[in-house]
Structures are given as C-alpha cells and as structure tokens.
Amino acid sequence: MSKMSDDKPKFLIKSGKRLDGRKPDEVRPMEMTVGVIPNADGSAMVVCGKTKVIAAVYGPRELHPRHQVLNHKARVRVKYNMLSFSVEDRKRPGPGRREVEISKVLSEALERVVLTDRFPMCAIDVFVTVIQADASTRVAGLNAASMALADAGVPMRDLVVSLSFGKSYDEKGAGHMVVDLEKEEDNWGMGDVAYAVAPALNEILLLQMDGDLTPEEFAKGRQMADEAAKAIYDMQKQALKAPYQEGSK
Amino acid sequence: MSEIAENRQLVVPGEVLAEGMDYLPGDGAYRNQKNILSSTLGLVEFKGRLVKVIPLNGKYMPKKDDPVIGIVKEVGYNKWTLDLNGPYDAFMLVGDASDRYIDTNRDKLASIFGVGDAVICQIKKIDENLAVFVTARGPGLRKLHEGRIIHVKAAKIPRIIGKSASMVKMIKEFTGTRMFVGQNGIIWVDGGDEALAVEAVRKIEAEAHVPGLTDRMKAFLSEKTGKTFEEIEASRPSETPSTGARGFQPPVREAREFRENAGPSGEDDLFQGESE
Numbered sequence: 001m002s003k004m005s006d007d008k009p010k011f012l013i014k015s016g017k018r019l020d021g022r023k024p025d026e027v028r029p030m031e032m033t034v035g036v037i038p039n040a041d042g043s044a045m046v047v048c049g050k051t052k053v054i055a056a057v058y059g060p061r062e063l064h065p066r067h068q069v070l071n072h073k074a075r076v077r078v079k080y081n082m083l084s085f086s087v088e089d090r091k092r093p094g095p096g097r098r099e100v101e102i103s104k105v106l107s108e109a110l111e112r113v114v115l116t117d118r119f120p121m122c123a124i125d126v127f128v129t130v131i132q133a134d135a136s137t138r139v140a141g142l143n144a145a146s147m148a149l150a151d152a153g154v155p156m157r158d159l160v161v162s163l164s165f166g167k168s169y170d171e172k173g174a175g176h177m178v179v180d181l182e183k184e185e186d187n188w189g190m191g192d193v194a195y196a197v198a199p200a201l202n203e204i205l206l207l208q209m210d211g212d213l214t215p216e217e218f219a220k221g222r223q224m225a226d227e228a229a230k231a232i233y234d235m236q237k238q239a240l241k242a243p244y245q246e247g248s249k
Numbered sequence: 250m251s252e253i254a255e256n257r258q259l260v261v262p263g264e265v266l267a268e269g270m271d272y273l274p275g276d277g278a279y280r281n282q283k284n285i286l287s288s289t290l291g292l293v294e295f296k297g298r299l300v301k302v303i304p305l306n307g308k309y310m311p312k313k314d315d316p317v318i319g320i321v322k323e324v325g326y327n328k329w330t331l332d333l334n335g336p337y338d339a340f341m342l343v344g345d346a347s348d349r350y351i352d353t354n355r356d357k358l359a360s361i362f363g364v365g366d367a368v369i370c371q372i373k374k375i376d377e378n379l380a381v382f383v384t385a386r387g388p389g390l391r392k393l394h395e396g397r398i399i400h401v402k403a404a405k406i407p408r409i410i411g412k413s414a415s416m417v418k419m420i421k422e423f424t425g426t427r428m429f430v431g432q433n434g435i436i437w438v439d440g441g442d443e444a445l446a447v448e449a450v451r452k453i454e455a456e457a458h459v460p461g462l463t464d465r466m467k468a469f470l471s472e473k474t475g476k477t478f479e480e481i482e483a484s485r486p487s488e489t490p491s492t493g494a495r496g497f498q499p500p501v502r503e504a505r506e507f508r509e510n511a512g513p514s515g516e517d518d519l520f521q522g523e524s525e
Contacts, residue, residue, distance in 0.1 A: 042306065060308055060336040102395055113262075115279075115288060122336045150262050153307030153404060155288040157279065158263030200263035200286060240261045240290055244305060244458050 002059035005048040012168035012185050013176050020049075021186055025224045027163065027231065032143070032239035034151040038208040042152025044239070046144040049182055050134035055144035056127045058239060074119035078107035082130040102138050103128075109162075109196050109205035111141060115155040124154060135186035136164040139194050142206065143236065150240055159236055160205055161229045162196030167213060167220040177221040179228045193218070194227050199233045250362050256491040257297055259458075260287040263525045266300050277302030292458065305458060307382065309335035309403035309433040311372050311381045316390075318398070318431035319383060321366045324359045334400060334433045345373065345384035367437065369429055391488040396439025399447055401454050403434035406522070408457040409450055416466065422481045445473055 012019060022028070027028070028049030037043035040056035047053075063069050080102040084093045106128065114124065128141035128147065139162040146160035167175040167190040175190050186192055191211030197204055213221065255264045258423045266278055267285040274280050277289040278300050287293070291302040311317075311333060319339055321333030329341045343351045346361055362368060362385075370383040385391065401409065410417050410430050421428050422498050425441030448471060456462060467478050 041308070062336060062338070119336055150290045151306065153289060153291075155277070155307075156262045157281070157286070157288060159261060188335050198263065200265070201281065237261050237264075243261050244259055 008188050011171040013170050013178065015170075018178060020182060021125060023179075024168075024176055024178045025228060027228050028182065030232070030235060032147065032235055034147055034239055040148070040152070041116055041228045042148045042150070042154070044144045044147035044151060046140045046147070048136065048140045048167045048180070050132060051137055051140050052132040053137060053140040053144050054129050054131060055148040056129075056199070057124065057145075057148040057154065058127075059124040059152075060119040060122035060154070061125070063121060068123075069121045071118035072120055074114070074122040074124050076107050076111045076116065076124045076126065078103045078110065078126045078128060078145065079126045080106060080130075080138070082133060082137070083199070086130045086133040102141075105206055105208065106138065106142055106145060109160060109231070110145060110149065112203065112205050113158050113160055113198055114149060115157065118155055125151070133183075135181050136194075136219060138162075139164050139196065139206075140214060142196050143232065146242055147236055158198035158200045158203075159233065160196050161199050161233045161236065162194070162206060163225055163228055163232060164192055164194050164227045166190070166192030167211070167217060173218065177217055177224060179221070179224050184214055191217075193225075195222065195223060197226070197229060199229060247249065252295060252300075254287075254293045256293060257329045258293045259291075260293055260302060261290050262288055264295055266296075266302070267504060268520075271298060272300050273298050275299045275301030277304055301487070304377065304404045306402060307404050309333060311337055311339070311375055312432070313372055313375060315372045315432040316429075317372060317383070317433040318393070318429065318435035318437060319368050319370050319371060319433075320398075320435070321362045321364050321368065324362070324364060326358075327353050329358065329362050331383060333381065333383075334403065334431075334435050337379060339372070339381040339383045341368075341371075341383050341385060342371065345382070345386055348386055362392060367398050367435070369393065369431070369437070393429075393437050393439075396437055397443060397447070399436050399438065399450065399451060401434050403456045405433070406430060406432055406434055408462060409436070409453050411463070416453065418461070419463075419466065419470065419478075419481075420446050422485075423474050423476065424449070442474070445470075448473075 031047040034044045036045045037056045040058055042057040045054045045240055060074055073186050081089050084091050126145045126146055130137045142160055144164040163180045164181045166181045168178050168185050169175055169190055181192055191213045194206055194208045196206035252267045254260060264287045265284050266287055270284050274285050279283050279288050287302045288467055289302045289304045291304040294301050294303055317333055319333055321329050322332045323330040327343050331339045333339050343353060368385055370385045371387055371390055373384040374382045417428055417430055425444040426443055426446045427439045429437040471477055479499045
C-alpha cells in the first residue's frame with residue numbers, strides 16, 4: 001500500500017483520460033449483491049472500484065428509546081460507520097462529526113422514499129458500514145442502503161440511485177467535469193458533489209457540494225451523473241432480482 | 250391505459266406496473282399521477298382492474314382474526330405481552346386467557362402463561378392506537394407444551410399453508426407430525442419426523458417463488474419418506490368430517506378443563522382451511 005502522499009498530482013485528467021484510465025463520464029467497475037448478511041432482515045453489498053460498502057436493514061421494529069417514537073410514521077435511522085482499517089491511516093473508530101452528518105443526510109434521503117406512514121411508532125434501522133474507502137463512500141452506502149431496504153421487503157416509492165461527480169484539472173490546470181470520483185480526484189479535485197435521485201419519480205434526494213463549481217459546470221456534471229445513474233439503476237434492479245431468478249436457488 | 254408489467258413478473262420498488270386511471274393500486278403498489286408503481290420487491294398480479302404486488306419478504310403486520318403463535322414476553326398484573334414476530338407486540342387480557350374465571354388477586358398469571366411460553370392465539374382486535382389484542386379462547390387455541398417452534402419469513406406463510414391448507418396437510422401426512430402454522434411466521438411442529446417437516450418448511454421458504462412448488466414438494470417428501478403420495482391419500486379416513494365456514498370444528502366440550510393444563514389435544518389444525 002502506498003503511503004499517504006502530500007504531493008499533489010500534476011493532473012487528474014489528461015486528454016480525456018483520468019488517472020485510472022477512465023473516461024470522464026465513466027463509472028468504476030461495480031458489483032452489487034443482496035442478502036450478504038443472513039441475520040439481517042435485508043442486506044446488500046456495493047463494490048465500486050476500491051470502495052466497498054455493506055448495508056444491513058433491521059425492521060420495521062419496535063422503536064427504543066420510546067420518547068423518540070413518532071405516532072404517525074416510522075423513523076428511518078441510519079448509522080454510517082467507517083471501519084478502522086477502511087482507510088490508509090487507521091481511522092479512529094466511532095462516530096465523529098463527519099459520520100453523524102452522513103448518517104443524517106442518508107436517513108433524510110431514505111425517508112423520502114420509504115413509505116414510513118405504513119409503520120407508525122416503528123423504527124427502520126439501517127447500518128451502513130464502509131469496509132474499504134476510496135472516495136464516494138456515502139453514495140455507495142446510499143445505493144447499498146436502498147437495495148437492502150428493498151431486499152427487506154420494506155415498502156418504498158422508489159429505489160435510490162446515487163453517485164458523485166466533480167471537477168478535475170488537466171495538466172494545464174483547466175477544469176473538466178467527471179463522474180464517480182476516486183480518492184485522488186476527491187482529495188485534489190476542484191469540487192465534488194454527492195448526488196442521489198429517485199429515478200422513477202425524478203426527485204433529488206441528496207445534494208452536497210464541496211469546493212467550487214460554476215452553475216454551468218454544475219449543470220454539466222448533473223447531466224453526466226443522470227446519464228451514469230441509469231446504468232447504476234439497472235445494476236441495482238438486476239442485483240435485487242438475481243436471487244429469485246430462474247436457475248438460482 | 251395499458252398494462253406495462255406482465256402477470257407474475259418480478260418487480261422492484263418504483264417500477265411502472267400499469268398506465269392510466271383504469272387501474273387501481275392494491276397491496277404493494279401505489280399511484281403516482283397517472284401510473285401505478287410498485288412499492289415492494291415481489292411478483293405482479295393483475296386482478297381485473299386491481300394491480301397488486303405479492304411481496305417476497307417483509308415483517309408480519311397483524312390482521313384481525315389471524316391465527317398466530319405468540320411468545321410470551323412479559324407477564325403483567327392483568328395482562329400478558331406476546332411477541333408476534335413483527336413490529337407490533339400483542340396484549341392478552343386476563344379475560345381472554347381462559348374460559349375459567351381468573352382472579353388477578355389470587356391466581357398467579359405466570360402459572361397460566363409464563364415468560365417464553367408459546368401460545369396459539371387469534372387476533373381479536375387492533376385498536377386505533379395500533380395496540381393488538383389476542384385471545385386464547387376459542388377452538389384450537391391453547392398453550393403449547395411440547396414440540397418445537399421455528400420462525401420463517403411471514404411473507405412465505407401462504408405458500409407453506411397452500412391452497413385450502415393442502416401444503417401443511419401434505420407435510421403432516423408424510424411426516425406424521427402435528428403442525429400449526431401461525432400467520433405471523435411462527436410454526437409449531439411436534440411428533441413424527443419433526444426434522445423432515447422442518448426441512449420441508451425451509452425448502453418451501455427458499456423456493457416459494459419458483460413455479461411448480463407443490464409437485465416439487467411431493468417429490469421431495471416421497472423421496473425422503475419412501476412413501477408415494479397415492480399411498481398417503483389412500484390411508485386417509487374415507488368419511489369427510491362436517492365442514493363449516495372455518496373448516497372442521499370439534500364438538501363443543503361441556504365444562505371445559507382449564508385449557509392450559511389440558512395438555513396436547515390434537516386440535517391444532519382448525520383454522521388453516523381458510524388460508525389462501
């Protein structure tokens with residue numbers, strides 16, 4: 001494993017080719033599996049390049065502590081957690097500012113699609129665990145969480161498809177929009193956005209930006225992300241149906 | 250104005266099932282403007298104008314009159330709390346526990362149903378606050394004293410029971426066990442080849458969505474027991490018991506014993522005639 005380097009790369013994209021050889025609108029090779037945790041009511045694993053995330057869903061179940069109970073709907077509680085060995089330098093375990101924030105935004109994104117009014121006074125617990133991090137973990141986690149919820153049979157309006165996009169610089173320092181950032185692009189890029197949509201309903205569920213993008217750049221990036229989202233959506237559908245397809249038990 | 254999905258097609262949440270106002274969303278589906286969309290991972294079913302999705306997974310949601318098996322979680326002063334294998338617990342009030350009068354000051358409630366006891370009960374009422382009330386008074390409802398309890402996915406229960414209880418009946422006849430399949434995904438098995446009955450249930454749970462389940466189960470049970478389905482059928486008693494709306498009803502016993510002390514009664518399959 002390479003040591004954490006402080007030297008900034010000369011370029012992140014050169015003549016339409018990124019550091020790992022991808023085209024600007026290309027996502028990393030992805031792998032999606034459901035049912036990876038037998039003890040959970042629903043679970044999924046998403047591997048996106050070197051990023052590897054698992055999500056487990058428990059519930060709907062009784063909500064404790066009782067004072068948090070909502071009388072008209074269920075609470076979707078998300079716990080995002082990065083394992084200590086998921087990054088190069090050991091990550092101090094436990095939730096920090098960043099983990100609490102990500103848990104909150106993921107829970108709000110999922111709450112928009114889950115039919116929470118079907119389970120008053122209940123909790124739907126989602127545990128998102130990053131096993132290996134190489135940027136875009138929150139969007140990979142959200143993809144996994146939406147699949148785990150569907151796998152658990154939780155009624156929801158739509159799946160959640162999410163990915164990141166951002167701005168990389170070339171050897172002359174000019175910006176280029178790219179989708180699905182990997183670590184170098186996330187660390188050194190000129191701006192990055194975490195983006196999630198409900199594809200069938202055409203609603204935005206998550207939108208967080210770090211760095212600077214002009215409105216034009218943002219629009220371009222979003223357009224590229226929407227295009228890439230279609231492939232991710234198809235992959236999610238396929239992964240969810242795979243255990244029930246003919247030939248598999 | 251048209252069906253987009255096919256009957257028995259596998260869909261995920263958000264997939265368009267039908268277009269136009271001619272269709273109505275049933276369970277597992279919802280309307281989004283002019284379209285009917287799926288809200289569950291499952292198999293599509295068109296029933297006239299109704300479009301529904303049969304779920305492949307999901308927790309048990311209590312429904313009035315469902316026969317269920319509850320596990321006693323807590324014994325209170327005048328009620329028991331039972332775990333129904335779902336998001337909502339059930340309460341059993343003293344009056345619903347036995348045909349005998351229970352004096353809360355003199356009788357120990359824990360001696361009737363203790364923590365951990367499994368009780369075949371029926372959902373009596375679900376009130377506006379979603380509190381579920383069950384009763385153990387009624388034919389076939391009792392505390393379970395022997396045998397084993399297994400938990401399965403509640404979504405698979407209709408397939409485990411089969412059309413007019415044909416599947417449970419088949420398993421019972423092949424294995425010689427007594428079984429009770431609660432709607433909440435808790436199953437009681439006792440006597441005979443229990444292990445084989447459990448294996449059969451697990452097989453149904455895993456393959457419920459694959460067509461031709463009945464024939465496969467028939468073959469599986471024949472192979473394991475060495476008996477053919479025809480032999481089993483021939484050994485059935487020829488006279489058919491009188492059937493009411495509920496299926497077979499035992500003659501009403503006068504001056505009934507304290508039900509929970511009565512022990513095995515063999516009246517365990519009474520409700521299952523009405524399941525899908």
